[in-house]
Amino acid sequence: MLDAFEILTTSGIVLWRRSYAPVPSSVVNSLVGDVFIEDRRPKDAQGQQQTSYKKDKYTLKWTSAKDLGVVFVAVYQSLLHLSWVDNLLTAVKALFTKDYGIELKKAHVTKLNTQPFDATFDALVRKLDTGSTRRQSEADSEGPIELTPPSSAASASEEAVDEPPPPPIPAPQFKKPAVSRKEQFEGTSTDATPVPTPDTSRPSTPASHILTAKSGPGKASRRSRKAQHTLTSAPASSGDESSAGRNKKTATKAKRRWDADGFAVEGEDEVLDYSAAADSQQEQGEREVDVEDVNASQMGSRTGKGQFVLKDLDDEVDAILASSKQQVKPDSTEGDAGLLGSATSRLTGLFRNVVGGKTLTKQDLIQPLQQMQNHLLEKNVAREAAARLCASVEADLLNQRTANFTSIDSTIRESMSKALTRILTPTSSLDLLRDVTTTISPPNPRPYVISIVGVNGVGKSTNLSKIAYFLLQNQFRVLVVAGDTFRSGAVEQLRVHVRNLSELSRREDVGKIELFEKGYGKDAATVARDAVTYATNTAGTEGNGMLFDVVLIDTAGRRHNDTRLMSSLTKFGQLANPDKIFMVGEALVGTDSVAQARNFAKEFVDTKGKLRNNGVGMDGFIISKCDTVGDMVGTLVSMVHATGIPVVFLGVGQHYGDLRGLNVGWAVDKLMK
Amino acid sequence: MVASDAPHDDWLTWAFSPTISAILVTLVISLLLPVLIHAYLYRQATGSSSGKDLPTFLLLGPSGAGKTTLLTLFANGTPSPTHTSQTPSTALCHLPASTRSHADRYRSANDDTLSHASQPKLLITDTPGHGKLRHHALASLTTSSPNTPALKGLLFVVDSAAVSSPAGLTETAEYLHDILLLLQKRHTQSKTSKDPQAIPVLVAANKQDVFTSLPAALVGLKLEEEIAKVRLTRSKGLLDSGVGMEGDEGADDQERNWLGRFGAKEFAFAQMGEHGVEVTVIGGNAKGEGGEEKEEESGRVEEWWAWIGENL
Secondary structure, eight states, X not given: OEEEEEEEETTSBEEEEEESSOOOHHHHHHHIIIIIISOOOOBOTTSOBOSEEEETTEEEEXXXXXXXXXXXXXXXXXXSOOTHHHHHHHHHHHHHHHHHHHHHHSTTOOOOOOTTHHHHHHHHHHHHOOOSHXXXXXXXXXXXXXXXXXXXXXXHHHHHHHOSSOOOOOGGGGGOOHHHHHHHHHHHTGGGOOOOSOGGGSOOHHHHHHHHHHHHHHHHHHHHHHHHHHHHHHHHHHHHHHHHHHHHHHHHXXXXXXXXXXXXXXXXXXXXXXXXXXXXXXXXXXXXXXXXXXXXXXXTTSOHHHHHHHHHHHHHHHHHHHHHHHTHHHHHHGGGOOHHHHHHHHHHHHHHHHHBOOBOOHHHHHHHHHHHHHHHHHTTOOHHHHXXXXXXXXXXXXXXXXXXXXXXXXXXXXXXXXHHHHHHSOSSOOOHHHHHHHHHSTTSOOOEEEEEEESTTSOHHHHHHHHHHHHHHTTOEEEEEEEOOSSTTHHHHHHHHHHXXXXXXXXXXXXEEEEEOOOSSSOHHHHHHHHHHHHHOOSSOOTTTOSOSEEEEEEOOOOTTOHHHHHHHHHHHHHHOOSEEEEEEESSOOTHHHHHHHHHHTTOBOTTSOBHHHHTOOSEEEEEOGGGTTTOOHHHHHHHHHHOOOEEEEEOSSSTTOEEEXXXXXXXXXXXX | OHHHHHHHHHHHHHHHSXXXXXXXXXXXXXXXXXXXXXXXXXXXIIITTHHHHSOXXXXXXXXTSSHHHXXXXXXXXXXXXXXXXXXXXXXXXXXXXXXXXGGGTTSOTTOTTOOTXXXXXXXXXXXXXXXXXXXXXXXXXXXXHHHOTTEXXXXXXXXXXXXXXXXXXXXXXXXXXXXXXXXXXXXXXXSSSSOOOOOOEEEEEEOTTSTTOOOHHHHHHHHHHHHHHHHHHHHHSOOBTTTXXXXXXXXXXXXXXXXXXXXXXXXXXXXXXXXXXXXXXXXXEEEOTTTTTTTTSEEEOHHHHHHHHHTO
């Protein structure tokens, strides 16, 4: 059963909401924060982005009307598997944009009178909600059907059940991966939707009385069904879910094709469509009786008038759903329009490109986006990150109008700068000095522990000594720990650094620094823990009763795909329990940066098996050797894109003082140059 | 050829012939054309941007402080339920009848000519408070202030309950520090001898209805203390990339990045006065006392309205 349904604007105002059970507001807030703002979307097994988001015990599904800036969110309990929610979202989106689209486009809209939408929504839910109880009985009987050769048959039958009055719907499109679905919808939003039913048929206020009056028993019956469901469903539904997952897999597999450029084409699957349609019709034929049965019992409680109103809405919804399914077909035939027509449209397109005010279509965007992607690749951004940035820009610009006297290229550049700024800006900025000061100050003082990890030869020790120098300048007492007990010369290297730094600090009379080492061959995690204990030691009671304020732990460099070495990081993280873990990455490295960042981040789990720092793993990146790459600072983007961990420091030279914070504007300028 | 040209020629001949009608038509055209062009240009210059010329107030503050709720309350009279904002939004508001604008301050309270319709209109712009989206707010502050004199003030919304926790206080203070520094730089770095128009800041201590909230005066004090700390670590912190890498400037902008009176240990909002930024702290609550059940009930915002009215 649905828990809540909300319609909100991108500016955060809830235009309309319906809640069946109290849902904490934080659930939707975290959807907005994680998915829309931080773009941290869960991925399924195939690496496709999902359209559902799980938070606490809820699952959220959403769709958005970009041109209006409206987001539709459905919330339900993760325990249930409600496949009809997708249909509900599509239908609500179409109906809502049709009714309120014009009002929403006006300036300064902060409130809409959405009272009449209550009735429409109730009717929609009543129509589309096939419940989850019936599904499981169907799921049981589905066993043999799944064995039939066409891969989409199983999902077809499922969907046929979900939709009592059957328009012959090509089934596999329901189970499409997220991205292609969205693309279809983009086209249908607002005015483009061909809705045959005239406006008058929509239930307006008088009719709504009837509906709301009737909603009492309807709700009750649903609730009872839910109760029944919860009694019996737990094991069955989980089985159902897994089978659905299987269907999804086969369906997507069968449909992907690759075009000349190496991109997956997901729109042109008519051959499959036809076979599936035939199949689903057969199946529907078999199932018709069953479906009518249940519907009749539902409708028995309704008055003639209520039924009539519903009937009209039914037609409309069917049309919407069917048209959203058929969106794919015109797309493929669009290419062979008349020669003359294409020539004139091209001319006006060129003109509009100069003057602006052009509505951007997919075709317009492909070429410049490809150029933009190449540009990013030249700046040393990993292909994966570049592709995702371009995809987000495309989603941002599709069906938008360019501003006056703005070409497509400059529009794309602007949008890309925005996307880069968003990806590089940290959610909360790191103020290292403040953190240190609060940690070592009275209530319960303890040394602040920083550890540095990274691949071999990226400059861990060098950056560690730069940080040490920075901390010394701020009058902190620093203990450097030689955690690299593996590579010969590592301890000696640190000793030289410490000697230099202590000489420097003696001259300037700031801070103090010492090396903590246990020689080679010891376990790094134990050394680190001992060092922290040593720093906390209250024997030398000066100041706040600790020997040192900051503990900097160097670690052995390790290849990120060496599982044996990497797994020891987990133990290290748990034993030393650093306040901050920074990973050093080279600006020179290219595509590999993504894998490096991911592999290192996933090693830092706490004892409960959860990634530290709110499920991100590490606290920041230090990008070294920035002075050697000039403009090609793409590594920044690649690493942040892969993990969502912000870049905190940049190494920009050979001296102890050559450490910088990240200025997002500077980085974006360099990348877009 | 000839056949097709014939009507054309007729028309031309008539236009150049010394008939009364031709002269009248020419006269009408020559008189109307400048008027029409003027009307068109005037409309272009003022009509489309008439919205921009309205006095504008900017809503700032960390995420979850209640900016969007406040916006809906100002615009509609009742707060709407809201979620995290992703884009900025603007609303057209009327000053409520109970509040006097600065221009009307000497009018009697019983003056009948001041009806609701004659109350001044203003625009309020809401900005997203999420850490990644603050560039919207900063951009609208930096780009709009020199060329549009319409920006009349900033409302920095603070969650009075969240400031009692160290993390919430730090986040709020850092954001406020950045905003105030931006305003100060705008003042100190202006090229002309004439000062740019002063932008007052209202620190709106929101959510005074929440049980754990701090009173407005205390919120102001806490923020001042915290800003002093932020200012100190910022001045000691690392330089940003880009600065000094290209080899220009460097140490001399230390004073420029110091908020308030340079070298002062304590920070007080009063220090911003010399940079033309007047900071006021006023408490209130956008939502009603009823809490979750009575979401539609509007809270206590009259004092904020009064501040807006004063600065119109």
